[in-house]
Amino acid sequence: MRYTPEFQDPDDLLLVSRHLNGRRPWLSPTGQVPYAHVLYAAAVRGHAPTAVVARLAALGHTDVQHSGALWPDSIGIEDAELVKRKGHDSYSQQWIDVGEPVSLREIVETAGHAKSSPADIARRLTALGYRLGDSGPLPGSPNPRDVMLIRTDRRGDGSWLGWGDEVSAAHVLEAAEYLACSPHAAATRMSALGLRLPYTPEPDDERILRFGDTHHARYPGRYASAPLGHVLAVARETGRRPADIVARLKVLGVGGPGAAVPDSPQDDDLVILSEELDGCRPWLQRNTVVGLRMRHILRAALATGRSPAGITARLTELGHWLHENAELPETADEADVRLLETVDRSYLDDVHLENVLRSASLTGRSPADVASRLTALGYTLPDEVEYPDVRGALAAS
Known part of the structure; x- marks a missing residue:
């Protein structure tokens, strides 16, 4: 049978209402009144x-x-707000239980709600009679990311890391990717929150982990691998050996280039390993399916003054490979570069009539010339057609 108070005094009804609003649900007359209920009621009513x-x-x-x-002799409403549980499941447990150690989750959720630091929340809750779990010093600065840093599953209700829990390098990368922040910043903050990492964050980690190609994806995700160009660039900037950079990436949970790393890079390695041939990211990625793009080889040859064969040989030493169908020209030609810019087929694909006509239109060359040159470069043209040896009207204009 549902309990209803017999008295009608508004102040008393507020006091015995579970949500301190003067309405049901009411506190059970035989149940224990939570400690936090008393503190919050005291703040709301202005009583001790x-x-x-x-x-x-x-x-x-x-x-x-x-x-x-x-x-406590008295309590203000700001301190009283600290004893209310935050988060999506606070409906099932309204108050922080003084009978149990305050969890890390309760600290960071309360800190986020109050826009305060975990250290400040811990100090104020301790002053109110609460005790913390097994924790050391907490961060003295607020950080709205803290709640998501300690969640192990960002879908559904999720689960939460507690005081002194171990976290994996993969969790650091996953949390940083979700929050669009630096993995080094995430790791440093987790360590400050008392979580145990499999490594000690180092200042160079920030640079070692920054190899994304865009402003919004500068850092690796959980399953990313660092391209060799990035490894060599960081080694040059930091004065460390490339092998040491690869080893540190592994500790941080990131895969390496997947090939042998040279101890003594050549002067133009960074140039030929960069997509724009400027020695900077975006870096050339290893393509394990179709291999190197002929256009990149020819552009690299023109940029460095080396032969296409020399560029290919060096890139092969650096872990890349050229498809067996590819035919390297003896010298690089700008005309070939312009032609290959119009070809969206790999050496695994057939080049059909429509592809030839498109390239002819975009380059101003005749279909016969395009077909002949692509065949010479190793592409397969299976269509049994006689390509015209005249330029199209669109190209001629």
């Missing part, structure tokens, strides 16, 4: 907590939870 306890006893609620320490 001991006065609230006395009034509850007069109303029949004699079993009141206690922290084991003296009740």
Whole structure:
């Protein structure tokens, strides 16, 4: 049978209402009144907590939870807000339980809601009679990312890391990717929150992990691998050996280039390993399906003054490969570069009539010339057609 108070005084009804709003649901007359309920009621009514306890006893609620320490003389509404649980599941447990150590989750959720630091929240809750779990010093600066840093599953209800829990390098990368922040910043903050990482964050980690190609994806995700160009560039900037950079990437949970790393890079390695041939990212990625693009080889040859065969040989030493169908020209030609810019087929694909006509139109060359040159470069043209040896009207214009 649902309990309804017999008294009608608005202040008393507020006091015995579970949500301190003067309406049901009501506190059970036989149940224990939570410690936090008393603190919050005292703040709302402007009374001392001991006065609230006395009034509850007069109303029949004699079993009141206690922290084991003296009740605070008074409590303001800002401090009282700290004892209310935050988060999407606070409907099922309204108050932080003084009978249990305050969890890391409760600290960071409360800090996020109050726009305060975890250290400040821990200090204020301790002053209110709460005790923390097994924690050391907490961060003295607020960070709205803290809640997501300690979640192990960002879907559904999720699960939460607690005081001193171990976290994997993969969790650091996953959390950083979700929050669009630096993995080094995420790792440093997790360590400050008392979580145990499989490594100690180092200042160089910020640079070692920054190899994304865009402003919004500068850092690796959980399954990313660092291209060799990035490894060599970081080694040059930091004065460390390339092998040391690869080893550190592994510790940080990131895969390496997937090929042998040279101890002594050649002067133009960074140039030929960069997509724009400027020695900077975006870096050339290893393509394990179709191999090197002929256009990149020819552009690299023109940029460095080396032969296409020389560029291919060096890139092969650096872990790349050229498809067996590809036919390297003896020298690089700008005309070939312009032609290959119009070809969206790999050496695994057939080049059909429509592809030839498109390239002819875009380059101003005749279809016969395009077909002949692509065949010479190793592409397969299976269509049995006689390509015209005249330029199209669109190209001629």
